[in-house]
Amino acid sequence: MEEKSSILVVEDERIIRNMICTALTNNGYQVYSTGSGLNACALITSQRPDLVILDIGLPDIDGFEIIRQVRSWSHLPIVIVSARTHERDKIEALDMGADDYLTKPFGTGELLARVRTALRHARNQREGSGSDAVQIFRAGGLMIDFSRHIVTVDGNEVHLTQNEYKIVSLLAQNSGRVLTYELILKELRGAKSKCDTQTLRVNMANIRRKIERNPARPTYLFTEVGIGYRMIEGE
Ligand code: CA
Numbered sequence: 001m002e003e004k005s006s007i008l009v010v011e012d013e014r015i016i017r018n019m020i021c022t023a024l025t026n027n028g029y030q031v032y033s034t035g036s037g038l039n040a041c042a043l044i045t046s047q048r049p050d051l052v053i054l055d056i057g058l059p060d061i062d063g064f065e066i067i068r069q070v071r072s073w074s075h076l077p078i079v080i081v082s083a084r085t086h087e088r089d090k091i092e093a094l095d096m097g098a099d100d101y102l103t104k105p106f107g108t109g110e111l112l113a114r115v116r117t118a119l120r121h122a123r124n125q126r127e128g129s130g131s132d133a134v135q136i137f138r139a140g141g142l143m144i145d146f147s148r149h150i151v152t153v154d155g156n157e158v159h160l161t162q163n164e165y166k167i168v169s170l171l172a173q174n175s176g177r178v179l180t181y182e183l184i185l186k187e188l189r190g191a192k193s194k195c196d197t198q199t200l201r202v203n204m205a206n207i208r209r210k211i212e213r214n215p216a217r218p219t220y221l222f223t224e225v226g227i228g229y230r231m232i233e234g235e
Pocket of ligand 1: 011057
């Protein structure tokens with residue numbers, strides 16, 4: 001039996017906070033909560049939660065400040081909560097080191113999926129060698145063999161260019177998580193590259209044509225509009 005993970009919920013809207021706390025408690029997590037950013041910082045230091053769910057707009061110090069403080073000393077997974085109208089906030093938070101985001105309003109299923117994924121990645125990072133230690137990724141008919149650099153769909157090998165393979169394997173190693181355009185481009189070309197999301201879009205269109213049955217309605221590689229891409233969670 002897995003040890004109960006502890007989660008700190010930081011959200012000043014009481015109804016949303018209660019909804020999140022109830023869903024997490026009902027699913028076996030140990031939950032702390034607060035509506036204050038300053039309290040959140042104190043709780044993170046004293047309780048050492050396994051994950052933080054963090055609202056960006058808080059009455060005292062905002063979520064960005066909390067991410068900045070936490071990231072100066074910890075890799076603690078952070079899932080931010082943000083309104084649909086604040087797309088820029090999500091990108092900024094992800095680029096500052098948040099792990100994922102939830103857009104209000106969200107359902108319990110989505111909340112639990114994000115939490116599970118972020119906890120799993122944190123666990124893999126602790127146990128593995130910095131990245132997920134899996135050698136083979138599988139989701140539906142898609143299979144990626146990282147040691148042999150082979151991608152198959154429904155048993156048929158798919159021929160990807162070097163860049164396309166890099167993008168697919170990066171997303172698969174982070175399956176279930178959103179990766180921003182900036183992060184993907186940085187991984188592709190080294191930190192000094194200038195952002196060229198157009199090239200990335202072209203690469204992605206080619207990848208979809210090769211791995212998706214219907215590229216217009218992808219089942220493996222999803223677009224997070226304005227933010228980046230997310231690979232379906234592996235099996
Ligand atoms: Ca708020």
